Amino acid sequence: MEIKTFGVVGAGQMGSGIAQVAALSGYDVILGDISYELVQKGLENIRNMLDKAVEKEKTAQDTADEAFLRIRTSVDLKDFAETEFVVEAVTENELTKVLIFQDLDSFCPSETILATNTSSIPIGKIGSKTRRPDKVIGMHFMNPVPLMKLVEVIRSLATSHETFQTTWNISEKLGKIPAEAHDYPGFISNRLLMPMVNEAVFALYEGVGTRESIDEVMKLGMNHPMGPLELADLIGLDTCLAIMETLFNGFKDSKYRPCPLLRKYVEAGWLGRKTGRGFYDYD
Ligand code: NAD
Secondary structure, eight states: OOOOEEEEEOOSHHHHHHHHHHHHTTOEEEEEOSSHHHHHHHHHHHHHHHHHHHHTTSSOHHHHHHHHHTEEEESOGGGGGGOSEEEEOOOSOHHHHHHHHHHHHHHSOTTOEEEEOOSSSOHHHHHTTSSOGGGEEEEEEOSSTTTOOEEEEEEOTTOOHHHHHHHHHHHHHTTOEEEEEESSTTTTHHHHHHHHHHHHHHHHHTTSSOHHHHHHIIIIIHOOSSOHHHHHHHHOHHHHHHHHHHHHHHHTOGGGOOOHHHHHHHHTTOOBGGGTBSSSBOO
């Protein structure tokens, strides 16, 4: 199947990054969110990222301008009826995602592949709520999408080989390197990463170290490019908590219990960079 129109639902940090790389790869893109204000914010984010890429001479001005013009916005999932491939990148909440998949399932042609950028929610659970579980797949991009090479491709028991192969090929066309993971909570990336981030929050909570010393130990001692608390702020503390909840509920193992301090920050609305405050201040 030829993919011409690439849909992205959710214009937050991940969705805007996915729309940007899809447009730069030559796809016509529809980027959707729940309000004009939010899609506009996503579009501004893309413009800024493209301008930076031009400034750093990584992208030509013409290429960036043409890519930007290939992105249309929408606040109505019915507009996705003309897409052949959709990536959902909305808030990490199972019910929200299921409702979007059910709408996409009823509006999109039967051949359209519906991918989710979920960080942890089982793909089979989402797919089983649609009439096309064979065309539902996990396509897990890393943050920031334009810079990070990996895409974790996750097939459920029901995902067809054709859907898997098309998604793999699209990942390569987007300039990414795909890696296959099986459909268990957190897949590979967040099963390994998020317990480390959560443990860093426990270390802060129990006073083992300050936020700075915890991050320094992992950067200078383990050669990580970012400390786990800085990384949590970049990912979004709401997303980190949602992933820990999925791991905890999915495996029923206390080793995945979310740190109470992480929950407290999320309850306070301190979600990291996106709200200007998390473990660090970004004003
Ligand atoms: P975000 O908070 O930046 O953006 C989420 C967007 O979804 C918001 O703009 C919100 O308005 C929109 N949204 C919510 N409900 C919607 C609906 N019903 N219809 C349309 N849009 C809706 O979050 P994010 O960091 O971009 O994360 C999005 C997804 O990507 C999550 O599933 C997350 O787990 C996953 N992910 C995040 C990261 C990361 O580092 N942040 C990395 C990989 C995957």
